[in-house]
Amino acid sequence: MLHARGIPFDCYEAGSEVGGNWRYMNDNGMSSAYRSLHINSSRQSMQYATFPMGDHLPPYVNHEQAARYFDAYVDHFGFRDSIRFRTEVTHVGKTPTGEWDVTTRHRDTGEEHTRRYDAVLVANGHHWDPRMPDPPFPGADTFKGIQLHSHDYRTPDVLVGKRVVVLGIGNSAADIAVEGSQVAKRMFLSLRRGVHIVPKFIFGIPVDHLTLSWASVVLPLRAQQWVLGTALRFARGRPSRYGLPKPDHRILAAHPTASDTLLSKLGHGDITVKPNITRLDHDKVHFADGSSEEVDAVVYATGYKISFPFLDSSLINAEENWISLYHRVVPPRHPGLYFIGLVQPIGAIMPMAEAQSEWVADLLEGKAKLPGYAEMAKEIDAYQSSLSRRYVKSSRHTIQVDFRQYLRELRKERRVGARRQGISVALPAGARRPGPAEPVDVPSTAGSAAGSGRSGSAGAAG
Numbered sequence: 090m091l092h093a094r095g096i097p098f099d100c101y102e103a104g105s106e107v108g109g110n111w112r113y114m115n116d117n118g119m120s121s122a123y124r125s126l127h128i129n130s131s132r133q134s135m136q137y138a139t140f141p142m143g144d145h146l147p148p149y150v151n152h153e154q155a156a157r158y159f160d161a162y163v164d165h166f167g168f169r170d171s172i173r174f175r176t177e178v179t180h181v182g183k184t185p186t187g188e189w190d191v192t193t194r195h196r197d198t199g200e201e202h203t204r205r206y207d208a209v210l211v212a213n214g215h216h217w218d219p220r221m222p223d224p225p226f227p228g229a230d231t232f233k234g235i236q237l238h239s240h241d242y243r244t245p246d247v248l249v250g251k252r253v254v255v256l257g258i259g260n261s262a263a264d265i266a267v268e269g270s271q272v273a274k275r276m277f278l279s280l281r282r283g284v285h286i287v288p289k290f291i292f293g294i295p296v297d298h299l300t301l302s303w304a305s306v307v308l309p310l311r312a313q314q315w316v317l318g319t320a321l322r323f324a325r326g327r328p329s330r331y332g333l334p335k336p337d338h339r340i341l342a343a344h345p346t347a348s349d350t351l352l353s354k355l356g357h358g359d360i361t362v363k364p365n366i367t368r369l370d371h372d373k374v375h376f377a378d379g380s381s382e383e384v385d386a387v388v389y390a391t392g393y394k395i396s397f398p399f400l401d402s403s404l405i406n407a408e409e410n411w412i413s414l415y416h417r418v419v420p421p422r423h424p425g426l427y428f429i430g431l432v433q434p435i436g437a438i439m440p441m442a443e444a445q446s447e448w449v450a451d452l453l454e455g456k457a458k459l460p461g462y463a464e465m466a467k468e469i470d471a472y473q474s475s476l477s478r479r480y481v482k483s484s485r486h487t488i489q490v491d492f493r494q495y496l497r498e499l500r501k502e503r504r505v506g507a508r509r510q511g512i513s514v515a516l517p518a519g520a521r522r523p524g525p526a527e528p529v530d531v532p533s534t535a536g537s538a539a540g541s542g543r544s545g546s547a548g549a550a551g
């Protein structure tokens with residue numbers, strides 16, 4: 090978006106290629122992708138509005154197709170030269186004059202540089218820093234088997250012939266338990282609460298075509314919960330029929346666990362449900378119902394921490410994953426610092442990151458203005474209260490947004506921000522968007538060669 094607007098910028102990427110989490114075995118060392126990973130939001134909901142994915146791709150793409158799409162995006166718009174690959178950001182500090190000093194280190198040469206910018210856009214993702222049970226389960230240090238976090242899981246080889254406990258019931262847990270159950274001797278799925286399992290397809294269409302449809306804007310939450318809950322009950326029955334505990338919340342009150350295969354595996358007895366772990370003991374795992382099992386491996390699919398190792402904690406604090414950002418982008422005390430993609434939608438992040446970037450580009454170009462601190466703080470309070478009212482209390486529900494509502498919210502903020510700036514009519518969303526109107530096929534050989542050019546000009550760093 091900055092490139093399209095002609096706003097000079099440098100982009101720093103620790104790895105050799107674009108794609109982040111969606112680059113399997115990313116040499117930035119931070120991707121959580123496993124070999125069998127397919128996205129759980131449909132192609133239509135993950136594509137950038139400015140760069141539709143090709144119709145030849147399946148409704149749910151795998152990590153390779155997703156990574157190729159990002160490559161094709163960069164090449165189509167031609168900004169690879171603005172990305173400094175293999176360059177880590179080690180520190181971002183605010184200067185007394187409100188500018189930003191960004192220190193980087195080249196991973197091969199060790200060369201360090203500090204450059205000054207007017208603004209910094211942080212887009213370092215929030216699914217790379219593993220969250221382990223804290224404190225660890227009693228006896229974890231005595232356990233003789235393997236303990237790994239889902240972040241480090243790549244292929245099921247590590248579980249072959251083993252008695253395995255997967256802890257958690259998010260999407261990582263569901264995928265790994267299903268895949269692992271095909272090679273493990275026993276597979277136990279340990280969860281501390283029941284959840285609604287949402288299939289990837291319902292009535293033959295990707296389920297998010299329903300959950301992200303116009304109805305998600307028009308219907309009140311209660312009505313959406315009723316419609317989706319009823320559809321799921323008709324299609325799959327209640328979770329308890331498969332041995333899962335009854336959810337302690339309504340559907341859409343937790344980040345959805347999407348799986349077509351988990352219920353079937355449970356129904357076939359390939360996965361056994363257990364309550365939470367209470368302790369580990371040499372070769373045993375003990376559970377909250379008093380039962381215990383001999384176990385060779387524990388996979389902690391316990392989610393991620395939001396963290397910014399390069400930012401002073403005096404600038405931004407994300408304790409327990411709570412972070413205070415106006416419209417999920419701007420820290421009210423530090424305009425000039427922006428967070429892109431730091432949301433967890435029911436749907437995919439990419440179109441939201443795109444819309445956030447449009448707004449930030451407006452702010453950088455002086456086409457929109459932020460309100461004062463008090464108004465920003467009020468918006469943040471209202472957002473965080475709404476999260477607490479709606480969602481199960483958990484560090485995984487601190488940056489949730491509803492896909493369509495959030496896009497609308499950003500469009501409105503752009504209009505209002507333009508009025509604050511004295512511009513009477515803001516451009517409607519998309520009016521300044523670059524790119525083709527017609528769908529673009531992602532070529533199967535889309536360049537994966539990493540560029541390492543330099544743009545040299547100051548501006549924003551991501």
Ligand SMILES: NC(=O)C1=CN([C@@H]2O[C@H](COP(=O)(O)OP(=O)(O)OC[C@H]3O[C@@H](n4cnc5c(N)ncnc54)[C@H](OP(=O)(O)O)[C@@H]3O)[C@@H](O)[C@H]2O)C=CC1
Pocket residue numbers: 126127128129130216221222223239256257258259260261262264280281282344365390391392393433481482483484485
């Ligand atoms: N195919 C895909 O596209 C995939 C997408 N993802 C996405 O990645 C993100 C991260 O997902 P995921 O890795 O599953 O993490 P999540 O944070 O979504 O889930 C973590 C799970 O672990 C449980 N948990 C956390 N701490 C403990 C503890 N101390 N004891 C017991 N249980 C615990 C949580 O329970 P509680 O709810 O009670 O906190 C929750 O069930 C999500 O946005 C997800 O949608 C992940 C995998 C695949």
